[in-house]
Amino acid sequence: MAAPVIPPGGRVPDDCALFRALNPKHYEDGLPGDNHFVMEQSHPQDDGVSMAITELITLEQFRGLSSLTSRYGEAFGVAELNVGEILEPVQSTWISVRQKDDPLWGDCVSAHAIVTGYQMLTGASGKKRILEFQRHLVQLARKNFHPPVPPPPPVAPQV
Amino acid sequence: MAATVLIPEPEIDNNQLAIIPEVIPGSLQELRPDTPESVPLTLAYEQAQPDPNDVLYAVMRQVGERSSVNPWDRARLELLRISSLELNWDGENAAPVMEETMRTATVLIETAALLGDSARTLDQAVPKIFPSANGSITFKFVRADKELKCIVNEGTVEVLRWQPLEAFEAENLWEVPVSDVPEHIDWLLR
Numbered sequence: 017m018a019a020p021v022i023p024p025g026g027r028v029p030d031d032c033a034l035f036r037a038l039n040p041k042h043y044e045d046g047l048p049g050d051n052h053f054v055m056e057q058s059h060p061q062d063d064g065v066s067m068a069i070t071e072l073i074t075l076e077q078f079r080g081l082s083s084l085t086s087r088y089g090e091a092f093g094v095a096e097l098n099v100g101e102i103l104e105p106v107q108s109t110w111i112s113v114r115q116k117d118d119p120l121w122g123d124c125v126s127a128h129a130i131v132t133g134y135q136m137l138t139g140a141s142g143k144k145r146i147l148e149f150q151r152h153l154v155q156l157a158r159k160n161f162h163p164p165v166p167p168p169p170p171v172a173p174q175v
Numbered sequence: 176m177a178a179t180v181l182i183p184e185p186e187i188d189n190n191q192l193a194i195i196p197e198v199i200p201g202s203l204q205e206l207r208p209d210t211p212e213s214v215p216l217t218l219a220y221e222q223a224q225p226d227p228n229d230v231l232y233a234v235m236r237q238v239g240e241r242s243s244v245n246p247w248d249r250a251r252l253e254l255l256r257i258s259s260l261e262l263n264w265d266g267e268n269a270a271p272v273m274e275e276t277m278r279t280a281t282v283l284i285e286t287a288a289l290l291g292d293s294a295r296t297l298d299q300a301v302p303k304i305f306p307s308a309n310g311s312i313t314f315k316f317v318r319a320d321k322e323l324k325c326i327v328n329e330g331t332v333e334v335l336r337w338q339p340l341e342a343f344e345a346e347n348l349w350e351v352p353v354s355d356v357p358e359h360i361d362w363l364l365r
Contacts, residue, residue, distance in 0.1 A: 039265055039266070039267060041264065041265040041266060041269075042265060042308075044303065044305055044315075045303065049305060050305065050307065050313060051265070051269075051305070051307060051308050054307075054308055054309075056309075087266055087267065088266075105343040140348060140350075143348060144335070144345060144347070144348035147324075147333075147335055147345070147348065148335075148343055148344055148345055151324075151337075152343055
């Protein structure tokens, strides 16, 4: 499939998939958890949940990004989510998936995207919707995630 | 083999302990160092090293010494582990859990244990407990087709309920004191 053409800051098409890096400290019983998808009403408007557009970066490239390995170590877990499924229950809100260059991603700078717009959901009803959306993302992530790759066993020294 | 924990015995005010009832009689089992299940619990207990004079810690320690397999004791030990998390415990600037949050969480778990026991659904209502990056503690209860989430932040508990489990939309978002949480646990157990 040809790589999608997404203008800088533009919406990522519904048929695209996204990678989400999983902090190893945030698993819930070995599965993606709430802390992997933290969204607060107070977050800056142009910020959001950091993702990677799978059509523009491979899993190996993603796992090799130094900005991620420096925080999560080598071969961290990765969730894979479809944009259409992400947005399906929040179509009537400001939530969207947008491309956003990340200069720390080197050759894959344009593969970076964010789930954003939740900051526009205000008050108690907005908070409720964000928590519902967070649970939705966790459920999607649990359906399709690449677990951390265990390090190879140490090689016994030759005697 | 389980290692020995050598911590000075704290002085405990029995009045303070009144809010944390003795673990349900007959439900505890002796710590059995040789059983596989007891190993991670013992490790978790040893790795958590908050102030030994803290009342909560004293209670948790008592639990840790007496039980290895009761699911509520597992939950209590997880709370103990969470109480020992320090700033940046996740490598991404996560906040530690404040003392008031810990006390509210303790009341919540003991309330849930009592209600679960009285409803004879003890094991079915044991929550999963997770620390949040903002310093709150999340309790997730799932029973039959119901899910109850309680987010404890200092003296307040945010409560969300889903039924059925596939539902996207929660019934409501309540922000309540911990004393109002039992009605939501009742809903779960009904």
